[in-house]
Amino acid sequence: MENFTSLSIIIPAYNEARTIHLILDRVKEVTLINGITKEVIVVNDCSTDNTEEVLLRYIAENPQLNMQYFKHEVNKGKGAAIHTGITRATGQFLVIQDADLEYDPEEFNILLKPVMRGSADIVFGSRFLGGNPHRILFFWHSIGNKFLTMLSNMFTNLNLTDMETCYKLCKTSIIQSIQLNEKRFGFEPEITAKLARIPDIRIYEVGISYYGRTYKEGKKINWKDGIRAIYCILKYNLFSKK
Numbered sequence: 001m002e003n004f005t006s007l008s009i010i011i012p013a014y015n016e017a018r019t020i021h022l023i024l025d026r027v028k029e030v031t032l033i034n035g036i037t038k039e040v041i042v043v044n045d046c047s048t049d050n051t052e053e054v055l056l057r058y059i060a061e062n063p064q065l066n067m068q069y070f071k072h073e074v075n076k077g078k079g080a081a082i083h084t085g086i087t088r089a090t091g092q093f094l095v096i097q098d099a100d101l102e103y104d105p106e107e108f109n110i111l112l113k114p115v116m117r118g119s120a121d122i123v124f125g126s127r128f129l130g131g132n133p134h135r136i137l138f139f140w141h142s143i144g145n146k147f148l149t150m151l152s153n154m155f156t157n158l159n160l161t162d163m164e165t166c167y168k169l170c171k172t173s174i175i176q177s178i179q180l181n182e183k184r185f186g187f188e189p190e191i192t193a194k195l196a197r198i199p200d201i202r203i204y205e206v207g208i209s210y211y212g213r214t215y216k217e218g219k220k221i222n223w224k225d226g227i228r229a230i231y232c233i234l235k236y237n238l239f240s241k242k
Contacts, residue, residue: 130207
């Protein structure tokens with residue numbers, strides 16, 4: 001059994017004033033297995049709505065939650081917000097949690113199980129495995145996601161089913177040792193390529209649920225991000241090792 005006591009939960013946020021308090025409630029309420037404690041790190045990527053006001057009020061009203069708040073003075077992108085969170089993490093493991101309601105923090109424990117057994121260094125939460133609930137949306141997004149995952153797998157020699165998943169639980173010392181460059185949605189293929197190159201790395205994948213949202217509800221990723229992902233897969237697997 002792996003013996004560790006704390007998990008850092010990194011939440012990048014951009015214009016999420018409507019939902020950020022809801023996801024923080026869910027993070028606060030979840031009880032992690034084996035008495036693992038939570039360190040919540042929220043990075044506000046220069047939101048133009050009242051995300052900061054909501055967050056500061058939440059921190060004041062919930063002093064029992066171990067929560068750190070950081071703000072970018074200019075908008076840098078989701079990947080950059082994740083970079084900031086990674087550098088501040090002090091837990092032995094960390095996980096990335098979107099500020100919207102698409103992923104369920106209750107499932108942190110699903111991600112933790114391979115780690116607690118001493119089997120995994122990295123655990124991907126796949127939206128395409130298992131019998132958990134999945135909102136039915138966007139046929140072409142699902143095709144694009146599977147294509148990007150297949151392309152990534154061809155170069156990394158992994159057999160992932162969901163490279164683009166938000167839920168990646170990582171040993172903090174490993175991810176903090178990696179030089180990360182992508183500031184926006186290229187983070188996922190970059191980190192996957194760089195993790196796959198680490199000798200003897202133990203990567204697992206578990207099924208999770210997915211409560212997707214529409215563009216009207218605030219979804220931000222688009223076809224341009226898909227093009228960037230292809231570029232990043234080729235760049236970080238073929239042309240750049242840094």
